Amino acid sequence: MTEAVDEFEFFLNKQWSDGFPVVTPTEARLETMLKGTRCDPDEVIGSIPPAMEKATVRTVAIHALMAGCKPEYLPAVLGGINLMLREEFNMNGVQGTMHGVAPLMIVNGPYAKKIGIHGENGCFGPSFRANATIGRAIRLMMLNLGGGIAGIGSATIFSTPLRYTACITENTTQSPWETLAVSKGYLDTDNVITCAMVESPRLCFDDVSQEPDRLLNGIADSMVAMGSWNMHARSDMVVAMGPQHATICSKAGMSRADVHARLCKIAGRKVRDLKNGGNWRRERALGFPIKVNPDDDDFFIPAIKEADDLQLMVAGGWGPCTAVCHGWSGGSKAVHGKYEI
Amino acid sequence: MANDLGFIDPTAGGGRAMVALAPRPMDLAGKVVGLLDNTKEQGTLILETIGKVLQEKYGVAKVILRAKEHYSKPATDSLIDEMSKEVQVAIAAVGG
Numbered sequence: 001m002t003e004a005v006d007e008f009e010f011f012l013n014k015q016w017s018d019g020f021p022v023v024t025p026t027e028a029r030l031e032t033m034l035k036g037t038r039c040d041p042d043e044v045i046g047s048i049p050p051a052m053e054k055a056t057v058r059t060v061a062i063h064a065l066m067a068g069c070k071p072e073y074l075p076a077v078l079g080g081i082n083l084m085l086r087e088e089f090n091m092n093g094v095q096g097t098m099h100g101v102a103p104l105m106i107v108n109g110p111y112a113k114k115i116g117i118h119g120e121n122g123c124f125g126p127s128f129r130a131n132a133t134i135g136r137a138i139r140l141m142m143l144n145l146g147g148g149i150a151g152i153g154s155a156t157i158f159s160t161p162l163r164y165t166a167c168i169t170e171n172t173t174q175s176p177w178e179t180l181a182v183s184k185g186y187l188d189t190d191n192v193i194t195c196a197m198v199e200s201p202r203l204c205f206d207d208v209s210q211e212p213d214r215l216l217n218g219i220a221d222s223m224v225a226m227g228s229w230n231m232h233a234r235s236d237m238v239v240a241m242g243p244q245h246a247t248i249c250s251k252a253g254m255s256r257a258d259v260h261a262r263l264c265k266i267a268g269r270k271v272r273d274l275k276n277g278g279n280w281r282r283e284r285a286l287g288f289p290i291k292v293n294p295d296d297d298d299f300f301i302p303a304i305k306e307a308d309d310l311q312l313m314v315a316g317g318w319g320p321c322t323a324v325c326h327g328w329s330g331g332s333k334a335v336h337g338k339y340e341i
Numbered sequence: 342m343a344n345d346l347g348f349i350d351p352t353a354g355g356g357r358a359m360v361a362l363a364p365r366p367m368d369l370a371g372k373v374v375g376l377l378d379n380t381k382e383q384g385t386l387i388l389e390t391i392g393k394v395l396q397e398k399y400g401v402a403k404v405i406l407r408a409k410e411h412y413s414k415p416a417t418d419s420l421i422d423e424m425s426k427e428v429q430v431a432i433a434a435v436g437g
Contacts, residue, residue: 025351145351284382
């Protein structure tokens with residue numbers, strides 16, 4: 001390091017950062033970080049659009065260390081970026097879009113617990129190193145290797161706080177149900193990541209309902225805003241039920257699948273209602289993957305067009321609240337898979 | 342990858358690839374113009390209007406309208422190849 005260069009300022013001036021200082025990547029730190037994986041550093045994971053610079057195990061490790069990860073977090077970062085580059089996830093579109101969604105990583109399985117990914121009180125917010133830095137490593141790659149910088153490679157209007165980091169797990173301690181990963185057919189012992197392109201969570205507070213019908217009506221209402229792309233396109237959505245809300249449903253005999261099915265059924269609005277504001281266009285409705293009649297004012301348009309677009313999980317601390325993350329219009333399909341540790 | 346400052350360039354030295362711009366035509370008379378619709382609503386309307394004006398006012402010989410598969414995805418290589426063979430000038434539109 002020459003005396004004349006302050007490395008923190010250097011990285012910020014270069015725009016090799018998300019606006020916060022980064023841990024300076026040196027060869028010595030990189031060597032330590034690479035001890036977190038058995039993969040060959042030269043192994044190519046893929047190219048990050050739109051700039052299409054290569055993500056190799058080495059460049060992923062560089063960004064993990066810049067983000068503040070411990071070496072043991074590296075498998076989750078590698079697993080996440082590997083999934084996110086699948087074609088159906090459409091990273092290219094999200095990097096360029098006017099909208100403000102981010103790839104939310106939901107990490108299930110014993111390794112998430114071992115490295116301290118947090119899914120309980122305050123899981124979408126600060127204070128948890130694994131959540132903060134794994135998601136940040138992904139974002140730094142999307143900026144430095146993908147060029148998805150607002151006003152340059154990205155046309156985003158507002159962006160979203162989820163673009164600083166977006167990595168959580170489930171509250172398996174207090175959840176009455178199987179995990180999201182198990183609901184997709186994985187084993188409890190599998191280490192699985194699910195990624196969905198979503199907006200920041202909108203909180204549905206309900207400290208009144210003590211039975212599922214009323215409770216789920218309120219949550220469904222949070223899923224159907226006129227300006228939400230879920231009402232105007234096929235789109236993913238994440239509903240993270242607080243364990244208290246999930247327990248109300250469970251105690252009434254509802255399984256996770258029951259709640260999932262109920263929300264898919266009742267979350268929606270009639271055409272008459274949708275015409276009054278938001279993104280309604282007749283031709284958009286005709287492009288849905290389900291049959292609709294946009295000329296029938298009484299026709300019910302569901303927020304969830306295909307059942308596997310709703311990622312229902314249990315997270316957050318004990319309390320009467322559920323988080324709803326709306327999706328994106330541009331044809332991204334949630335992805336999931338096991339990752340190597 | 343390490344530089345003489347003692348730390349690593351996280352961009353992997355990217356951004357050095359240069360793509361030369363195609364030669365600019367001096368006028369459009371007699372040219373074939375390709376219009377690429379991104380498939381967002383009203384993109385076709387905008388392009389058809391432009392195409393008509395180009396023919397009426399600038400003597401464009403022919404206008405060819407093509408569309409991407411989806412507005413959020415890049416045009417395929419085959420579409421780009423096809424258009425590059427057929428047209429001398431291409432215009433892309435973003436509807437919405």
